[in-house]
Amino acid sequence: MKYWVAILALLALSSPARADWYEASSEHFVIYADDREKDIRRFAENLERYHSAMAFVLNKQLEAPSPSSRVVIFVVGGQRDIRELAGTESKTIAGFYVPRAGASRAFVQDIRNKKGYPSFSTTVLLHEYAHHFLISTTRFAMPRWMSEGAAEFFAAASFNGNGTVQIGRPAQHRGMELAHADEVTVEQLLDQELYESTRRGRYDAFYGRSWALYHMLTFSDERSGQLGEYWLQVARGTPSIEAGRAVFGDLDELDRELDNYLRQKRMMNFVLQPDMIQIAPVSIRKLSEGEEAIMSVRMRSQRGVDDETAQTVVADARAVAAQYPDDAGVLTALAEAEFDAGNDDAAIAAADAAITLDASRKNAYVQKGYALFRKAEEADDEDAAFKAAMIPFSQLNALENDHPLPLIYFYRSFIQRGAMPSENARHALARAYELAPFDKNLGMSLGLMYAGDGQITRAMNTLRPLSSDPHGGGLVRAAKRYLGQLQHASEGEPWWPSAIDADVPMLDESADED
Template sequence: MIYRLLALVAASFLVLPNSAQAKWRVAESDYFVVYADDSEKDIREFAQMLESYHAAMEYVSGRTVPKPSPSNRVTIFAVGSRRSLQKLYGENSRYIGGFYVPRAGGSRAFVPDIRMSNREPTASMRTLLHEYAHHFMISGSRFAMPRWINEGAAEFFASAKFPANGNVVVGRPANHRANELFYADKVSVRELFDRELYAENRGKRYDAFYGRSWLLYHYLTFNQERQGQMRAYLAALVGGQDALDAAQSAFGDLDQLEDELDKYQRAKRMYNFTISPDKLETGAITVREVSEGHDKVLPLQIVSQRGVNREEAIELLEEVREIAEEYPADAAVQAVLAEAEHDAGNYAEAIAAADRAIAANSGTKNAYIQKGYSLFRLAADAEDRGKAYGEAMVPFSKLNKLENDHPLPLIHYYRSYAERGLEPPEQAKHALERAAQLAPFDQGLWMRVGRMQAQEGKIGLASHSVRPLMANPHGGRLAAEARRFVAALEKAPEGEPFDVSMLSSMPVVEIVPTDGDDEGASEPDGADESGNSGGA
């Protein structure tokens, strides 16, 4: 997928695991797909742990996240080592223990390995659990939660433990935040509640935002005298109260809350939730070995799906072609080749490889996707663009028959009109909105939906669609763009088409600070020019 990766070099293609002894396996469950060159036992246990973690979050939070369509599950690649992971990530990877790229129909997470010590997650595993907690919360609600709750809840759940008896323990002390809490710059409760106040007071040193967010979330969850106050706080925010006013109405004297939180930080013992297996509903897990050809090409597929630019794609393509020549009838290999050819700009070759994959196995979904992407690229420059876009929709229509709730056919149905400068029919507009509902974690897709709704004059609906992006826990360009968009919508009259082009002339004010999380990172929405992102 064409996604800017600044420091990936050809040598990094070779550090991913694929020794003569290794054998890649894939585990599939209701919410996850896991690829690892590990034993059947280990990969099954890992998949079960993830499913139990998801079920534990549902049990504790009271939220139910509907089972996603197969392509909207989170796919996890275990790349073999932290060094391999950091090479895959690219620049500024020194402290990266794992990362997550949310995309409609293609969310990917990358971790070093799937092993745990004494059923205790490693630092890299906590990164995965932290990011999946964000994924879970976004999938379960479109409400724009404050950043401290986003991060506090993610830390609360990510400190989980998975005893051999099948229990899941969540809400344990976040011991990995201990040094931060005691030695980093303190963040007051007022600064947690008020994003602008935090940005104003934040210094250049690493501070305790993550630790204090966890501490406050944990305290409000277990303190009996403050039960219900967090819900009241969120209700006040939904009702339109200012951030600090909402906090004071729910929690009372904030100085008293500050004192209580400082005392709680020094507590020698804390509560947690221990959830027994009979309360954790999980589905079946299947594990299989991948084909011989797929086993050889999987390390290259991982690099491709992490994201490469055109130059890197051309280097990668040479290695993929060598393997594909060896396995011309292996559908998985030919689908990887189709993706590599597309990323290198060889659209006719990508279509041919996709056709070979489909001929070998008509259920190879990525082959339909890559063929559709390449046909869309060719359609942009076709003489008869109407006919070309119609042909480009054919593989997506076939994909839709294979998986009715796959978001990419819905997105590209809308694009087949928008990219020709035509007004999409209502059915196409509804299709784009449905795709966003199926993939609520794709921030770029929701931005596109909001822009479409604003252009229709549906100002309130557009604001509702975009506002959660402002609270993206990892901030970034899209969060700043969302704040700018929402500010403009507040001045726009309902029912009158909004000129989205005016947004480009408005200044971007970035007030969400860099995370400073030394354990992991989440990629931005993944929208780009390639069409390989659901949000593009």
């Protein structure tokens, strides 16, 4: 599903192009930037070093993602450009991240490679990637304070000229917050409902105090092992506040310790030597003239459009395509813009043209598949139409076996025509979520699939992390409603959500996960 964004055409932005556009491709990231090649390479290498450092500190070695499951980063420009792309007037936004299966996108300001503490826009990217990494290593949702505290802990990183990486430095970007914002107690951190009920609507120190507590529990000799024990109890179903009292003891005393900890002049951090950090080579490709011209269209499309802005974007895409009719990258972006604008036949034609020129353009298969699926919903012979719609996804699967979208759409090819998904289709959806555990909508689909199969425990274990996502909005509310119903469901009996949301009980947060 596309995300709404109200923006002016980036083609009309006042920021002039400064350099050639390049694509930097590494094991976990793809970066698009109009900057000097050596700066883009260094930026990509630092991000890979960051990933490796997180894996070392957490002792979590992840499998390398499939190519389309890497995080794609667009270097947009200045803060004004970020605000327009994000559709916000916020003066503090420095970048943002959109997690989607096969299409995770991050948008950041201009590259600023700094020795020592990173620029704020880089810190934002490191914070969001920490979330991405942590979600990929566990199926249990961290309490909000721990999730944000961990992300802040890792984002306070330094990439030094001697090849070392520092993790867990004091969070300098939270200094003013900790000094001047409304204080948040440890009890409020551990009890999210208490925190929400006592907020005054003003800027507070939630992020700063979360970082401080995570940092102290990581390095404190006196409290060694307590953070892991607390997290283990929460993962087993103990409410955060109860686990905190059981593991940490007197929370008022912990508050006082935390205050004293923040008064220290020096704090510990991890200093990882170059031989502790292994990264694969980064490849750099200069974009074609057409790909440079279509980049604004591509960024807006992949951020997401609404009905109105889709028309503006597709008009811009057509104008560029008229100048570069033989550029596969341009035609692929045109296919996406046409689909977003509701022009399925035009999207299919552009995708076919792109594939003819360059059969490796994976997004062309995606956009053709999207358009065929939408057309199949109105077809007289749905079975034949959905079978045909799966062809580009099957071709994409042949190009990249672990691309999550062919797996998702194989399952949807049954659901959208009202057929019972086959066993292979069920396995495909579960595998897709293994590949993209950061996609909350995918997690919702999988949880409901398990519930419909009567696998109530697996359904609840899948939906529970979604119910505690602090940024989930309506999805969080839906997950809580479904979990409330599932508490009364019987294992082995198929379950489907109630059609009357008003009568759905909310989840009892004290209920045991088993």
